[in-house]
Amino acid sequence: MSARALLRRAAALEEEAARLRLRAGQESETTPPGDASADPGGAVTAMGDGAEARLRRAQEAGGIGVFSVGINDGILSSTPEFCRLYGLPERESYPATAFETLIIPEDAHLVSTAESRRRGEPPRDVEYRIRRPDTGELRWIARRGEIERDAEGRPVRFAGVARDITEQRAASDALAHSEARYRALFEAVDDGFCIIEFFDGPHGPLSDYVHVEANPGYERHTGIAGIVGRTLRDIAPAEAEGWLELYGRVLRTGEPIRFERAFPAAGRHIEVSAARIEPASRRQVSVLFRDISARRRAEDALRASEAVARENIERVQLALAAGAIIGTWCWDLPTDRFSVDEAFALSFGLDPAVGREGLSLAQVIETVHPDDRASLTEAIAAVIERGGAYAHQYRTRRADGRYYWLEANGRVDHAPDGTPLRFPGVLIDVEERRASAAERERVTEQLRSLNETLEQRVAERTAELMRAEEALRQSQKMEAVGQLTGGLAHDFNNMLAGIVGSLELMQSRMLQGRTDSLDRYITAAQGAARRAAALTHRLLAFSRRQTLAPKPTDVNRLIEGMEELVRRTVGPAVSVEVVGAAGLWPTLVDPSQLENALLNLCINARDAMPEGGRIVVETGNRWLDPQAARERDLEPGQYISLCVSDNGTGMTPDVAAKAFDPFFTTKPMGEGTGLGLSMIYGFAKQSGGQARITSEPGRGTMVCLYLPRHLGQAEGVEPVPDLSEAARARMGETVLVVDDEPTVRMLVTEVLEDLGYAAIEAADGASGLAVLQSDTRIDLLVTDVGLPGGMNGRQMAEAALVSRPDLKVLFITGYAENAALNHGHLAPGMEVLVKPFALEALATRIRGLIEAA
Incomplete structure (x- = not known):
């Protein structure tokens, strides 16, 4: 019977004995108090006859003895089975010390003493060893006891049960020893091993597993440390589904699997074997990892050697077909005998008999070109050391005294212990092949040189075109400057005519003593001067060098103040609609420059609708995310937008692309400077914002200004006193x-x-x-x-x-x-x-x- 079965049986018997003892104690409550004094311990005599018989049967069946020790007299009352457990003659009572002396000295601290019993604190559940006085055997005893107290809570007796557990302890020790040996083997084996247990997770039934056990070899083979207790999705979430499919199929079908896999973290190639642990209800799979890196390297080396051998065979077959075989050799490595066939000897001017008898390697090396001897010696030494296929090209002196290119193809065979044995091979004439390769290299070099020359010519032509383009741009720039100066001269001449004419008339009237019309001339001169100042501001805005006076501005209020001026400027043929956003954020901007920009945009819109049309001035709050900001060449954040749209002629994409360019205008010479939109663009950029055009021919144009939000209140209008x-x-x-x-x-x-x-x-x-x-x-x-x-x-x-x-x-x-x-x-x-x-x-x-x- 196994150790676990013995332990289960002993526990069941002990439980039965406890139930009988409890029942016996209940029966003793019906006995008159005077009758109980006949049994000082009260352990047995107080029981009824039926209960006592059942208790004795339980004790005999389970090897359990019952005892009680009086607190005051130290007398131990016991059953016969209790005496037999300790190897003492059957008696109803003993001094407690008679049993205490049987315990071996190493376990003496586990037994109760008179002092600990009086305190009511004896060890209650202990296992100790005794030396039986009758046989001298060393036995294990398991004793359980409880203090019984009187109505006032004073300890009266210490009662309990004892049983012999020597066989159980032997079985348990044997099991522990076996498990220790298994654990030592489990820890020491080089192969990796783990046990995984599937469970139902948030991804469905059997959707994950946990590693319940793993040996150190697992970490060495996989490179994954601390695997026990961790789930697959914690360790390798990206690969979880693949491993779950592999091991889940093993769990479902019970069919083991074996495959190979590289574990880069450990630098190893592993053969993985997995099998289900029965019964299937345990949901466990055992996995074995075996390092096959050395075998894979050997296989790879063998495949490489075989590939070289196949390549050599193909070359030899081609050489045979073309008649390029010079001869064959066989080098017996242990005797250092280098024999060649007749064709080999004749090709090098050697006596065929000498070739059959054998040459030395030094004689063969003498025919090799001095520049190729070192590389040939190194190649031969390397193939002899590693074994396998060999191929090398070098120049040799033939019978006519000239050097020719040839290729040596062979194979070195090793003994099982690694000793080099034979080195047979053939010589192939590759002179023509090398000459063809040299010719290809020469042609390739010429082509490379031609390409470099061509690239140089292309670069020179490109530089010439760039110079021509630069000259063209300069010419266009000068033409634009001429157009600008023409427009500026036209505008300034008009303004200067108004100023100078007004001043001359004022002077004339003052000389005549006529002052009644001076106000009219003063007003005209001031108006012309203001228009000149506005044109100057356009120039500075275009260059982004104007001095701005930014203020927190309510753009809706600014548009409201400009609306009547805009309507009068664009004329009755054009309707103006203002759509101001509710709750528009304030912006930090120069109000007068923004007014000029708005007026310019409305005038441009009017000019794009010669037959009349509709202008819409619209504002809005804009929160630009990174993508929207990139599209508008702005930093992400909060902006307000001021858009002016019309339903006029619109612009083609190429015209819209150049609309913000300096000096660009579609108006005839003298009717525009090409600075209007440039000024608006420069003003928006200088204010930390941006300007964008959307247009479609025949459908109209929309120009939007984006200005940064100001975190504060907009200022009111400051009246300028007289x-x-x-x-x-x-x-x-x-x-x-x-x-x-x-x-x-x-x-x-x-x-x-x-x-x-x-x-x-x-x-x-x-x-x-x-x-x-x-x-x-x-x-x-x-x-x-x-x-x-x-x-x-x-x-x-x-x-x-x-x-x-x-x-x-x-x-x-x-x-x-x-x-x-x-x-x-x-x-x-x-x-x-x-x-x-x-x-x-x-x-x-x-x-x-x-x-x-």
């Missing part, structure tokens, strides 16, 4: 005016003096800085950015701030490089006013800066 209403200066306030243009200095000084300021003039940066570094009171510096003399307005202001840190600065400029204005980043107390400017705006800005904290 110059007569401007705030006056306070006592002693002084302004330094620095500008290289005398007219500008004169105008600014006049305004300042009219407002009560003391004005100091300077024509360049050095002169202005000298005033600023003096003790003169200066409340505000008004300076142009571009100044002569090597110091611009920004540099002068920064130098003055060293000695006057609270100095307020107003830059007035009509052209300013970004660098001169620190790329638009101005310190507190500094502002910019763009030329030409209204004198009312100048007065307001001066007062605001001086009063600013």
Whole structure:
């Protein structure tokens, strides 16, 4: 009987004994208390006759003894079976020490003592060894006991059962020893081994498995560490379905499989064998991994050698068919005897008899070309060492004294222990083949040289075409500049005619003493000057060098203020519809430049509809993801859009592609400068946005401006007061005016003096800085950015701030490089006013800066 069966049987008998003991104890409760005193231990005598008989049968069948030890007297009451277990004569009672002395010293700490029993804390469930006094045998005893207490909870007796478990322990030890030997073999075997167990997962029935056991060889063969307890989908999710199909088929069918697979992580080629572990309900499959890398390498080497041999055989057969075989040889390696046939000997001018008797390798090497001897010696040594097929080409001296190319084909045979034995082979004449190869190489080299020459000629022609294209572009550029200057001259002449004519009429009327019509001429001159300023702004916007004054702007409100002007400009034949998005985000932009851009777009739309039509001005919020931003050449993020569309003539794709180009216009000479859309494009780019055109011939055009969202509130419209209403200066306030243009200095000084300021003039940066570094009171510096003399307005202001840190600065400029204005980043107390400017705006800005904290 196996150890596990013995253990199960003993446990069942012990349970039966416990039930009988419990039943006996219940029966004893019906016995009068006086009767129980006859049995001090109360273990047996208190039982009824029927219960006692059943208990004895259970004890005899299971080898179980019952005992109880009195706490006060230390007397052990026992059954006969208990005495037999310990090898003592059958008696109803013994001193407890009689049993305690039988326990071997190594296990003495496991037995109960009088002291531990009085405390109520004896060991309850122990296994120990005893030396039987009757036979001297060493036996294993399993003892279980419990403390019995009186009504007040004091320990009264220690009662329990004991049984001999020597055979069970022997079987258990044998099993443990067997398992230890199996485990040692399991761990030491070189082959990899694992057991996998399938389970139902989230992907369906038997959709995954876990490794329940694996030996170290598994990791060596697969390169996967820590496999036990991990699922397949955790280890190799990409390969899970393939392995599940393989091993799942083994589990379903019970048919084992065997296949080969490379494991790159371990650098090995493995033969995998898998079989189902019965019964199938266990859902387990055993997998064996055997390293066959060496066998695969040997097979690969054999295949390679066989391939070379087949190639040699083919060459020999071809040589035989062509009559190119020179001769054969056979080299007996142990005796170093090199014999050749008659054809071989005659080809090299040797005596056939000598060839049959044998030559030395040195004699053969003497016929080889000096330049080929080293490589031939190395090739021969290599094939002798490794064995297998051999092929080598070299030059040899033939009977006519000339060197010819030949090819040696052979094979080295080894003994089972690896000793080289024979080296037979044939010589093939490859002189003609080598000559053909040399001719092919020569022709190839010539073709390569021709290609290089051709590439050089192509490169030179390409460079010539590029120069011609550059000259053409320069010519086109000059033509565009001519077109630009023609348009600018036309526009400026018109404006100058209005300004000069108005001034002349004003002078004439004043000489005549007639002042009643001066306002009309003044208004005409101012209008022409404003149009000239707008044209200048277009030029600066086109070059992206205009000085912008960006403000948080509500574009819907701006369009609403421009709507009436747009309607009057485009005329009654064109209807204008405004679609403003609700909740439109504000944007940081120069409002006046955006107004100019909107007006230009509407005028372009009007010109595209000579018979009349419809213009739609539309706004919207746009959140551009990376793809949409790339399509518009913008950074991803939030933008507002301002789109102007018409249903006019539209543009062809090639015209639309050039619409933003500088100087490009489809209008006749003198009717346009080609700067309108260029200005709009430059303004949008300078504002951090973008402009895009969508057009279709005959269907119309839409131009959209994309401007970045401003995270803040839009500013309201700031009314510009009349110059007569401007705030006056306070006592002693002084302004330094620095500008290289005398007219500008004169105008600014006049305004300042009219407002009560003391004005100091300077024509360049050095002169202005000298005033600023003096003790003169200066409340505000008004300076142009571009100044002569090597110091611009920004540099002068920064130098003055060293000695006057609270100095307020107003830059007035009509052209300013970004660098001169620190790329638009101005310190507190500094502002910019763009030329030409209204004198009312100048007065307001001066007062605001001086009063600013």
